[in-house]
Amino acid sequence: MASEETPVPRDFIRDIIDEDLKTKRYDGRVHTRFPPEPNGYLHIGHAKSICLNFGIAEEYGGLCNLRFDDTNPTKESEDYVNSIIDSVRWLGFDWGDRLYFASDYFDRMFDWAVDLVRKGKAYVDDLTAEQIGEYRGTLTLPGRNSPFRDRSVEENLDLFERMRKGEFPDGSKTLRAKIDMAHPNMNMRDPVMYRILHTSHHRQGDRWCVYPMYDWAHGLEDSIEAITHSICTLEFENHRPLYDWFIDQLGIYHPQQIEFARLNLTYTVMSKRMLLELVKAGLVNGWDDPRLPTIAGMRRRGYSPASMRGFCKRIGVAKFNSTVSFDLLEHYVREDLNMTSPRLMAVFRPLKVVLENYPEGKTEEVEAVNNPEAPSAGTRKVPFSRVLYIEQDDFMESPPKKFFRLAPGREVRLRYAYLIKCTGVVRDGGGRIVELRCTYDPATRGGDAPDGRKVKATLHWVSAAHALEAEARMYDKLFTVENPMGEAGRDFREFLNPASLEVVAGCRTEPSAGRLGVMDRIQFERMGYFCVDRDSKLGRPVFNRTATLKDTWAKIQARDGADS
């Protein structure tokens, strides 16, 4: 885990915590929390927040809670709760026995609301949602007081209690904080605290028909759990004054909210809403589609938890709205996978090679290194015989100057095996090359020529008779543009990359691939990092491409105008 041995990052949040520790603001405690709403799957943006919150707790010897902000039963479900628990655990974090649900605090929240009503700081409003909007004013114009704003405490108490008992239909009444309808911060214009929702809750059943709003609930949740630093994203900055107001009116424990910029990544979308749209429309294959930036999707794609943690740690934390390059993510993934992935050989688009001077029916085994970065991974035997497959892209009949691979009359090395030279091509009726005739040099077993002659390329290969058939799913960027949301008036779906998934059937792998288990991560030499998908069948594995290897040749081709 080289990526995690980097020094602990410094950022403005840790500076604030250092300062609070110095001034003994919270008696030297550091207690954070990760508070997702169970209304979708977690994505890499959440991973940033998870790493931040759990990471800070770890570094300071504090604690981090996992708390579900389940205040809106119309959008939430237990399935989402489970997927979130699964994702956080997979990322490698532990919340001990501190798994909490906002819904478990509903009684206390209700009592506190009654408290506010008693203090004349909250009232029951009969305005409709639409009217509330009208009375709120605009960004530049002050709002007006609701005609129900000055009801007596007794009447408010009675009405609120009857709301709770279910006497009123959905939307007919709300409980509102009594603050200031002319406040320059819109959030302070008598925000709604409770709405009536005759909807059963995935944990509370039908116990409630009034549910707290985020602004009212969230600060209370943090207060109840004695959180010291409530870390959240920038869009809640304007809500902090309200969060503070509630806590001060109630006179309860007061955490410090700190906002940071959410993660944006190029070539993808990072909002649960957009992700949900893609899933619902069937534009991807579920929440764990390997093309999605969901944690479940990236996991299925083959990203390791360590690489995701390394990425999150090293992108830093700031208040500047930024977009991280997808290249950076891939860099950390490759960095980790390079060190940890066993190497195997597989040919994705097979081209048959017949070694004319190799005895028919003979098979030998060559020794291959499992991981050049980790000698302790040992070696393995790979069968070699007269008929082989190599990659179609590794042969060109009339190669350009910079093409180093096999061509008529040219000699290359077969990895760990022999030097071979191409002596001819065999075509089908349509003139397509279907087979290469080659000779091998028996003196080069293992790959080195006794006379010291060099070759410019080493190719991966498999023995036709011993190969295992497999399917590969080649994933590419989900969108064709860096910011799919960036074009005014265009829907982000217009920029979906039609080539984001290419299924390659008929791949041939060396036999040892048959011993892999689901989710095992490997590198197919020269082709990229892959992992075994759960769709694999016995004897016919399915591989997801996690990332390609850096490919200098592909870069040259792209730059020099692809003459292939």
Place this chain on the structure above:
RNA sequence: UGCCCCGUCGUCUAAUAGGCAGGACGUCUGACUCUGGAUCAGAUAGUCGCGGUUCGAGUCCGUGCGGGGCAACCA
């Protein structure tokens, strides 16, 4: 024509309490190599503008410009 927040290489991010603007990714060179992988060496490129304070400003003050957020009974 309101309020809040933010502007450092192409990108992300450092610069302990004002003191040589550094790192990473990307890109480009080169070395090495039985993965055109990995590794190594080098190059590239930045403090949004204008004033002010100061011996000294990315950092402090003012102002302009630019970007983001806010008008759900969502979070």
